Amino acid sequence: MRICVIGLGYVGAVTAVCLARDGNQVLGIDLDPTKIDLLKRGQAPIIEEGLQEVTLAAAQSGRLEVASEVDARIATCDLIFVCVGTPSAPNGSQNLAAVERVAQQIGAALKSASGFPIVVMRSTIYPGTTDTFVQPLLEASSGKKANVDFGLCFQPEFLREGSSIKDFYKPPFTIVGSNSDKPVAVVRELFKALPGEFIVTSTRNAEMMKLACNAFHAMKVSFANEVGRLGRSLGVDARAVMDLLCRDTSLNISPAYLRPGFAFGGSCLPKDLRALLYMAKRNDVELPLLKGIADSNVDHIDHALTLIRASGNRKVGMIGLSFKAGTDDLRESPLVTLAEQLIGKGYELKIYDPAVSLARLIGANKRYIQQTIPHIESLLTDDLAATGAYGEVIVVGHRSNEIDAAVGGWLKAGKHVVDLAGVNGAGNANYAGVCW
Ligand SMILES: NC(=O)c1ccc[n+]([C@@H]2O[C@H](COP(=O)([O-])OP(=O)(O)OC[C@H]3O[C@@H](n4cnc5c(N)ncnc54)[C@H](O)[C@@H]3O)[C@@H](O)[C@H]2O)c1
Structure with missing residues (x-):
């Protein structure tokens, strides 16, 4: 396929070179001239295990082109992946300036498109951003209609820095959020060799799911650390405790207790949470996450x-x-x-x-x-x-x-x-x- 990847950071660079390696013709675009220079010379723009070899191979194959501006070439692409950053603003909100600018640029380039290019949002964005922010920008700047003249969907990325190439080829699953069938079919075809389930949902569900995943990961880290701090104050090695906890895959590391519903209660959960918090208080250990559970x-x-x-x-x-x-x-x-x-x-x-x-x-x-x-x-x-x-x-x-x-x-x-x-x-x- 002909693919454009806009934003060649951790997500975009890995996506671009892996897709080129897999036989696709890839156009990578980034504002940063240093990244473009490096990629032109077959050098990875970021440090990632295995990325240098794949980048060199992609550059030598002639299947990876790079540019510093969105241009008319993207109108001939089957898929346009948007991987620009969405950093935090000082008030914690998501800065969508790069998404906005890129959506306008893509829209302008789509004016001359004759096929059905599909824009795939891969940046992590608020639920609703694809439908209520990106789509109107694309339509206004292209004069065309989503799902009629071009496709639009959201596909969350699950790679982790440090193991991104491996993660790219072995995602937990592939999720596409879309309100239309055609983008789903093309993304499915592109990633058909990937292991894991291919799941289709609404764009909002997919956007929210990605944010929920990261909040969940962050919560797990802090949970283990709080168990660790309390354990340390009690002379317990929480690494062993957490190893044991993780071995229960029926109630602990499982879908159990992970469905939205009503509050928890009963004769054990509230009582034992209180007991843990009491021990922490007695030992002067702050456990804001565990305390927050009761609140x-x-x-x-x-x-x-x-x-x-x-x-x-x-x-x-x-x-x-x-x-x-x-x-x-x-x-x-x-x-x-x-x-x-x-x-x-x-x-x-x-x-x-x-x-x-x-x-x-x-x-x-x-x-x-x-x-x-x-x-x-x-x-x-x-x-x-x-x-x-x-x-x-x-x-x-x-x-x-x-x-x-x-x-x-x-x-x-x-x-x-x-x-x-x-x-x-x-x-x-x-x-x-x-x-x-
Ligand atoms: N880093 C991760 O492990 C990871 C994993 C999953 C999802 N994500 C999400 O993917 C998105 C990208 O993350 P990242 O870590 O690759 O970010 P990054 O900051 O490493 O890369 C973003 C790239 O976009 C480029 N860019 C910004 N504006 C541009 C524009 N107008 N035109 C062209 N290029 C532009 C920047 O120069 C930069 O190279 C974010 O929304 C992030 O939350 C990141």
Whole structure:
């Protein structure tokens, strides 16, 4: 294929030389004259393991051309990869100046395009940037329409500096965010030899996913470091602890606990997090990330409360009370906290939870609910339909087949649904998901 790569930094240089090595005709463009000079001489513009050899081979093959300005040649390319930097502005926002300038330049060059060049955004950008920033710029400067005269998509890059060539050829997966099929087909063809799944999603999902990945990586580093600092203060080698932690691939290094939903609770997570933070306090160890987890959980419950309040209704039908469906453990259930707060604010409640029977509750569990909501008995019902009929707003905290089946009827009857559990109601004006 004929490919243009704009921005020859860590991402762009690796992309350009690898694609040239793989047999594509590549035009690399960068503002920086030093990088252009080096590449013309077959020298890698950045230090990366293996990059020098691949760069030399690409230059000698005659398949790698370079230029310091976008020019008319890009109009004949099948794919135009945008890999310019998106550095932080002083206030933390993303500086999109390079993306803006390049989009305008590409648009101007696309005026003379006769084929269907596809612009592939690879710079890490805010969700919505491809559709609401880049596309209008391209259309305004080219006078053409996206998905009619040219293609546009976002393909996040997952390479890491230091192992970028290896990462380029062995990505965890290839993701293309696009609102149209044609760009997807061409990108799929280009990368068909790569291992890993090829996944198509919306541009916004792909843009957000890349940012979420990096936040997740950063969080993992800080988590391990906080466990390390606390371990050190306790005479524990956290390297061994984290090695063990990582060996659990069913609950730890796995999708478990990684789905947006309602707050965590129960008899273990809040208690043990508090115990860890207490030890840190006692040993004068600052653990802002772990401390922030508890704050984040409180914020999440507050957010649910805000959604219920926003419905404008005072009668609440609450579905689920225990800390997760199928158990009667009420200790530190976030749904109990939510119910308690609603009661405190004068809301009227009926609560349905088939796993919770007051007559069967014993021990700490019983004491907890009696202390937290002393008149719980008068609120609990074992009748889902009656709870739905009672509530003007239905707060769905648990899922089951019967609950899932009831949601449509509640919405049809004009009730508001605040969904903490992931039932199906999206698209209805009276439906609000807690974080979707
Ligand atoms: N570095 C990584 O490991 C990595 C991994 C994945 C994604 N990303 C993302 O990819 C993007 C690029 O990252 P990078 O590390 O390669 O950046 P970089 O700063 O190393 O390279 C960016 C290049 O773009 C060039 N450039 C800027 N404006 C230009 C213009 N108008 N025309 C032509 N060239 C221009 C610069 O001269 C520079 O060489 C960023 O959005 C980054 O967040 C980086």
